[in-house]
Amino acid sequence: MVYSNVADYREAARRVLPKFAFSYLEGGAENEITLRRNRAAFESLAFEPRVLCDVSNLDTRANLAGKTFAWPAVVGPTGLNGVFRWRADEWLARAAGAAGLPFVLSTASTSLLEDVRDASDGDLWLQLYVQQDRRIAQNLMARAQAAGFSTLLLTVDTPVLGQRDDYARTGFRMPLRWTPRLVWDIVSHPRWAANVGPHGQPRLVNLSRSAWLGAGLEDRMGTNTHRMDQTLNWRDIAWLREHWHGKLWIKGVQSVADARQAFAHEVDGVVLSNHGGRQLDGARSPLDLLAQTVSEAPRSVDILVDGGVLRGSDIAKAVALGARGVLLGRAPLYGLAAAGEAGVRDVLAMLHAELQTCMRLLGCTDLASLTPALLASHATAADVAATAK
Ligand SMILES: Cc1cc2nc3c(=O)[nH]c(=O)nc-3n(C[C@H](O)[C@H](O)[C@H](O)COP(=O)(O)O)c2cc1C
Numbered sequence: 001m002v003y004s005n006v007a008d009y010r011e012a013a014r015r016v017l018p019k020f021a022f023s024y025l026e027g028g029a030e031n032e033i034t035l036r037r038n039r040a041a042f043e044s045l046a047f048e049p050r051v052l053c054d055v056s057n058l059d060t061r062a063n064l065a066g067k068t069f070a071w072p073a074v075v076g077p078t079g080l081n082g083v084f085r086w087r088a089d090e091w092l093a094r095a096a097g098a099a100g101l102p103f104v105l106s107t108a109s110t111s112l113l114e115d116v117r118d119a120s121d122g123d124l125w126l127q128l129y130v131q132q133d134r135r136i137a138q139n140l141m142a143r144a145q146a147a148g149f150s151t152l153l154l155t156v157d158t159p160v161l162g163q164r165d166d167y168a169r170t171g172f173r174m175p176l177r178w179t180p181r182l183v184w185d186i187v188s189h190p191r192w193a194a195n196v197g198p199h200g201q202p203r204l205v206n207l208s209r210s211a212w213l214g215a216g217l218e219d220r221m222g223t224n225t226h227r228m229d230q231t232l233n234w235r236d237i238a239w240l241r242e243h244w245h246g247k248l249w250i251k252g253v254q255s256v257a258d259a260r261q262a263f264a265h266e267v268d269g270v271v272l273s274n275h276g277g278r279q280l281d282g283a284r285s286p287l288d289l290l291a292q293t294v295s296e297a298p299r300s301v302d303i304l305v306d307g308g309v310l311r312g313s314d315i316a317k318a319v320a321l322g323a324r325g326v327l328l329g330r331a332p333l334y335g336l337a338a339a340g341e342a343g344v345r346d347v348l349a350m351l352h353a354e355l356q357t358c359m360r361l362l363g364c365t366d367l368a369s370l371t372p373a374l375l376a377s378h379a380t381a382a383d384v385a386a387t388a389k
Helices: 006-016 021-025 033-043 090-096 113-120 134-146 165-170 180-187 192-200 206-208 236-243 256-265 286-296 312-320 331-360 381-387
Strands: 062-064 067-069 073-075 103-105 124-130 150-156 249-255 267-273 302-306 327-328
Touching: 006 103, 006 331, 021 124, 021 180, 021 331, 033 180, 033 286, 033 327, 062 331, 073 103, 073 331, 090 103, 090 113, 090 331, 103 236, 113 124, 134 206, 134 236, 150 236, 180 192, 236 249, 249 256, 256 267, 256 286, 256 327, 267 286, 286 302, 286 312, 312 331, 327 331
Parallel strands: 073 327, 103 124, 124 150, 150 249, 249 267, 267 302, 302 327
Antiparallel strands: 062 067
16 A cells, blocks of 8 residues: 555555544544534645745754754644554654654553653653542652653543544443454454454553552543543642642643633643544634634743644644644554554654645745744635635
């Protein structure tokens, strides 16, 4: 199979993965309005490039969380990656590190954070879900600190899991339940079965290592029965700081009002995100909040945006609107599911190459020259029609 873009990897992932796994990767909450809106927000932006600029020397380096990375992207946190590939978190971390990008390990990872650290010498961040028993989060933070993770990303858009209608249709739940439908789904995807099958059910090993609540925690952490601490609120940022001494970011901010709250609590970074349309259906696209959020952000706070990034030109648009960069969710997972670490590396290389092409076509030579002036202020009717196909 020839892969020329991320969409090709998506198609390959669709073929390789059992239906339940692909729908877990791909789907959004309820009617998927927000999922579609995320893409539409990128597609409705039109460029107004500058020409006859010397674009022979290009620099895509980005400053994030106090460090310099190869280009303005972070490989974002995705839980249950072992459903796509054995040792998935390690492969994602290695590919991100090789591409010169940070990797964020989910609380719901299927590899131990210590094993991910051993697998990659890149910059590692930990994404945190706070469970009702706060000792679990404290222990996760202590372990991540000991393993040299630099940044904590607190996800705030998930007090409860969004409603995913397709789980009922495909029979997806963790742990997997052996129904005739699931068995058929697996035997009809032999490549996946050969890779994941011999290692048994993917397990939330990272979380269970930090829990001493006895057996069964992983079962209760199944897709329907998360035990999130729903009391979590802005005052808990101080509690986090008692336990985490590195950079502290908030992921899942969906309004300018909450971005202001985050700034008032002196966080180091904010990810404008609606969780890839997997939580509150009907939420706005984070891209629509970006310009105003950036205009109010203190200089010391980095703003990232995510949701629907599938092309290098999407990254250019986000940076032009003032983001420090983007966070990638599904795109690296397509590469992972289709071809393991090599697939992730290829997806990242494609996005970087597309970003470089786009910058040259825009007349830009570095991220600072990607400005709002390169974007048409209003989409025309023709733009809207072109993206509606
Ligand atoms: C399969 C999958 C699992 C995810 N799991 C998590 C998670 O454990 N923690 C989290 O903060 N975000 C999670 N997300 C959201 C991503 O971090 C990111 O916000 C989102 O995928 C970005 O949208 P995109 O997939 O369109 O790029 C998940 C997303 C996907 C697709």
